[in-house]
Amino acid sequence: MAEAVAQAEGAILAASRISKSFGEVPVLFSVDFDIRAGEVHALIGENGAGKSTLIKILSGLEPPTSGTILLDGRPVRLPPNGEAEALGIVVIHQELNLAEHLTVAESIFLGREWTRWGFLRRADMRAEATRILGSLHVAIDPDARINTLSVADKQMVEIAKAISRDARVLIMDEPTAVLTPAETEYFFEQVGRLKAKGVAIVFISHKLDEVMTLSDRITVLRDGQLIATVETGDLTPDSIAEMMVGRELSNLYPPKHEPDVDAPLVLAVEGLTADGIRNVSFSLRKGEILGFAGLIGSGRTAVMEAIVGLEPRSAGTVTVNGKPVEFRSIGEAVRAGLVYMTKDRKGKGLLLNIGLQPNLTLLTLYRHMRGGFLVESSEVEAMERATRRFDIRARDASVRVGQLSGGNQQKLMLGKAMESDPEIIIIDEPTRGIDVGTKQQIYHIIAALAKEGKSIIVVSSEMQEVIGLSHRVVVMREGRKTGTLEGAEITEGEIMRYAAGLKGEKEDDDRASA
């Protein structure tokens, strides 16, 4: 611990033994972290490792449950609501916080406009914006409206905004997630300039190659614990990946029941191309659970939505039970025995302000009609069936779905999907935001369905889940499939290598020319 204190001494901003709990749920355990002037410090870890919580604490957006924040070596209590900007701590969030209709100059000064006698000093602010943009060597018109800029330019505006606030510590949450490779290069240059000015930079990234090129030091978090803070030069991408995962699987998962070797192919996808995805091919056998792994934004959901007809596809074929299909709506997919469960339970999956029963039957109302009229008793029966089968718990039938726990919502959605009696079930993030007990239940339900002969695709950002459930795993990166893993190859390290682009099909050259 003496070492941590010593480290913290040269630091602008440091966290010492920071712990954080949300209610009963602990998310950070006694984490030490520090950031020095002119340094790029990468913060990495799996989804849910506690990275976002840590930067929220470092920027004052969340107070720590225990532990201290040191600014220039002195303990401070950071003010909430982003007021820490006044202390020189600026955060650039992944979803950029810019008002789309303002101009670049207006955005840079938003919230701390220069005024004289209550009137805006527009010309002065415009000149200053031009100066700052110039110092970054970016060619952005200060009068351009934000909504006319590319994502990379918007990010530059955020950076310019940070500079105008005399940022000493700049915290960036996955800054390159939305950038193309060329834009990323450009972004790296800017980071280099800021670093030369002595700005301390913290950045979160899932892309290990970037972390290796850009950072001076790396801190790895796992399950809310600090694993290590290491000089980047002492590491290889493989050793980072190992530090990020390095966990043993618990008995959360049911035993795998391998599908028959000669089980027929129920779904075959060839060269699927659509918005955000290119040339994706894979197949699914009867009774198989196929995992889809990859980082957030790697195009897994886009693949599924293109298959079921939610998004148009520009090329490729989809074959269900040997017959080529081109669904134009979810309804057609459902009729062909293919059902898709969205990862966005609240936004796309369930109607939160009504009860359970109408939600359960919404996809399959045709099953509850006689002579054009709905038969309530039939719906009630379906609800009772689903309640038993999926162990849905609600205080009583009048409860609105929005009041249910995430686990019960997920089970209700599973019930809704299974009402259509599908052959192929695509589940996107089956256990997002769900407690461990319910997770286990859902895993067992999924395994039981596969054993019954249903074919299942599980898209998940939780690597353990993919590994614990799947017979085979498809890994995606930046809209492409980078590999398919089978049997003993299915390990976290191996998936991470494909997902981070260290292994697998390299990018085509046509991307650079496009």
Add this chain to the structure above:
Amino acid sequence: MTVQAHEGVKPARKRLFAIDYHTMGPLLALIALCILGFALNSAFISEGNITNLLTRSAFIGIIAVGATFVITAGGIDLSVGSMAAVISGVMIIVMNSAIGAMGVGVHIVLIGCVASVLLGLAAGFLNGFMTTKGKIEAFIVTLGTMGIYRSLVTYFADGGTLSLAFDVRDVYRPVYYGNILGVPVPVLAFAIVAILGWVLLNRTAFGRYCMAIGSNETVARYSAIKVDRVRTLTYVIQGFCVSIATIIYVPRLGSASSSTGVLWELEAIAAVIIGGTMLKGGYGRIGGTVVGAIMLTTIGNILNLTDIISNYLNGAVQGVIIIAAVWLQRGNLANLNPFRRKPTA
């Protein structure tokens, strides 16, 4: 798996004494209003007055049943008043010009009715098509068609009044002034439209889809609902309801002018909202709409029968009632009720 008592979903317990303000509120308010009316003037309760009141409620009521579908599905239709005016105008023109070729008779009225229904369906479809396929907000589309229809009727009437030929009026008269088994025809039509509307909204997949779309359009789309089609149909239903209301309205005065149906759209929307349907969509109640329409007419009626408040303040009283009704529905009364037990942890 841990051992847990299986609770499952229990049926909602029926509460005997607690009144569900959300569903019963509008009806209770109407009853209170009627008692007030009777207390102020006993003539309020006379058969003639009640019949008159219900008959006058019919136009707005029928239109409001259609509006319930539009609003439940998350839309709005501001054009219904103008639509009623232009349909009245065209009906009169069609009937007047058909007399020359076919002579006076019931068939002339039928031709007028057919014209009305066709126009209503077409106008509704137009609104629906532009909001769904054109991806323009319903408020803007129907604000536009509101202006278009209004100026069309002024144009057809050449700035004045379109009058139905007198001999056709005699044939057409019973549709407003007649009755079947003692029930005035407009009241009967209102009742039939309301019952059909209730069945459609509560007992068919279409009604369920309207609620789903109004509640969350994305969820509806992900649940295999043809959102555009259902939404367009709600406007078509609205158009149909306007055409039925117009068919009953034309024989009342036998004329149409630029002032026909002015502000009907707001009265219809008010009736829907007083009835407990949510303006942002997702939840609709035909029964509430019927009560809401009757309530609006009752207010005017009571003011006519008494001289406590000037009849000119009719709109003000209606406004207060609308705001109060919504305030109560938001559960504010329950918060004020001192006898309500606080939820115990």
